[in-house]
Amino acid sequence: MTRRYCPACWADAPATATRCPNCGKPLDDGETDLVLRYATALRHREPTRACLACGMLAELGDLRAVPPLLALVESRPQAYEVLVAAAESLAALQDARAVPVLQALLEDTEAVIPARLAALRALTRFGGEAARAALAWARTCDRPSLQTEALALDLGDSLPFD
Numbered sequence: 001m002t003r004r005y006c007p008a009c010w011a012d013a014p015a016t017a018t019r020c021p022n023c024g025k026p027l028d029d030g031e032t033d034l035v036l037r038y039a040t041a042l043r044h045r046e047p048t049r050a051c052l053a054c055g056m057l058a059e060l061g062d063l064r065a066v067p068p069l070l071a072l073v074e075s076r077p078q079a080y081e082v083l084v085a086a087a088e089s090l091a092a093l094q095d096a097r098a099v100p101v102l103q104a105l106l107e108d109t110e111a112v113i114p115a116r117l118a119a120l121r122a123l124t125r126f127g128g129e130a131a132r133a134a135l136a137w138a139r140t141c142d143r144p145s146l147q148t149e150a151l152a153l154d155l156g157d158s159l160p161f162d
């Protein structure tokens with residue numbers, strides 16, 4: 001069964017519904033471009049909706065999603081799970097423009113640790129110099145959790161470089 005999402009409030013709706021059960025707006029707003037639709041939803045006030053949009057954009061694999069995802073990361077949303085989801089989405093899309101933005105998140109002492117760990121894992125998935133630089137930075141930083149994660153990632157047998 002396909003779920004539908006209201007383009008206005010992003011609430012769940014049954015596949016057969018024509019109007020949103022939450023806000024009453026028509027479910028078909030004529031916007032057929034899913035990348036645009038999910039990019040707008042990145043700013044949804046409900047973190048779970050924003051996270052869902054991150055996941056959908058990763059799944060679509062369309063690189064038009066990269067700039068809005070980068071803007072989202074740079075805006076440091078209050079809900080850290082949105083930052084984590086955006087970092088995962090950027091790792092999946094594998095666009096090099098994400099590397100400096102993720103490295104900045106990794107090094108951001110104002111950001112929460114789960115978000116910085118997500119940045120480290122995402123950078124590792126890029127492989128090559130991006131992964132090397134991120135792991136080297138994390139190994140020598142002053143946060144034990146980041147050091148531990150860097151060590152674990154470095155010992156992993158699925159490392160994209162060697």
Ligand SMILES: [Zn+2]
Pocket residue numbers: 006007008009010011020021022023024025
């Ligand atoms: Zn609605």
